[in-house]
Amino acid sequence: MASKTTKAGKKDEKTAKDENVRIIKKYPNRRLYDTATSQYITLSDVREIIRLGTPFKVVDTNTEEDITRNILIQIITEQENSEHTVFTTDMLMKMIRFYDGSTRNMFSDYMDRNLQIFSEQHKVWQEQVGQFMGAHPMSAFTKMTQQNLEFWKEMQDNFFKTKGFPYRVPETDENSEK
Numbered sequence: 001m002a003s004k005t006t007k008a009g010k011k012d013e014k015t016a017k018d019e020n021v022r023i024i025k026k027y028p029n030r031r032l033y034d035t036a037t038s039q040y041i042t043l044s045d046v047r048e049i050i051r052l053g054t055p056f057k058v059v060d061t062n063t064e065e066d067i068t069r070n071i072l073i074q075i076i077t078e079q080e081n082s083e084h085t086v087f088t089t090d091m092l093m094k095m096i097r098f099y100d101g102s103t104r105n106m107f108s109d110y111m112d113r114n115l116q117i118f119s120e121q122h123k124v125w126q127e128q129v130g131q132f133m134g135a136h137p138m139s140a141f142t143k144m145t146q147q148n149l150e151f152w153k154e155m156q157d158n159f160f161k162t163k164g165f166p167y168r169v170p171e172t173d174e175n176s177e178k
Helices: 013-018 043-052 068-080 089-098 104-133 137-162
Strands: 022-026 032-034 039-041 056-060
Touching: 032 043, 043 056, 043 068, 056 068, 089 104
Parallel strands: 022 056
Antiparallel strands: 022 032, 032 039
16 A cells, blocks of 8 residues: 655655554654654664564654664664674774775675575574474473483493493383383
8 A cells, every 4th residue: 555645745644554654753852752652762662663573664753754764773873882782893894885885786785685584594493493492491401301311322322232241221210111
């Protein structure tokens, strides 16, 4: 569904909501207002909206300009000022160098494709871990421990068989119940 445009050239807020795009307004006092929850929010709240995968758009209340990119850059800057950074100084310098060359578009495409691949691989990894873990995380550790014990028992049996010992791991009450 296409957004409607008013006579002033501004997108109709109701249409944006119909498109399931969460509208966040940025006021001149630099406060962010979430129209979906009717409350003021912080950059940390916006970061949580992103983590949840909710489509959103940040609009400057004075100009009606879409400033979503600016807010995203602010969030990245805030996170990069913490002790858990993603980008090294060298990486940032290289990125800045790519802004001034004929390779800008190629670099942008490269980054976009790599982030997409990383995202897809991460999703597959999460699904595999979820399947492995089952309904309860401790069940996965119990299963791994049982598999490790079986592996070591088999390896020990094979070792003693090759050395000519008629050794077997003694049956315990636990083993005999199986």
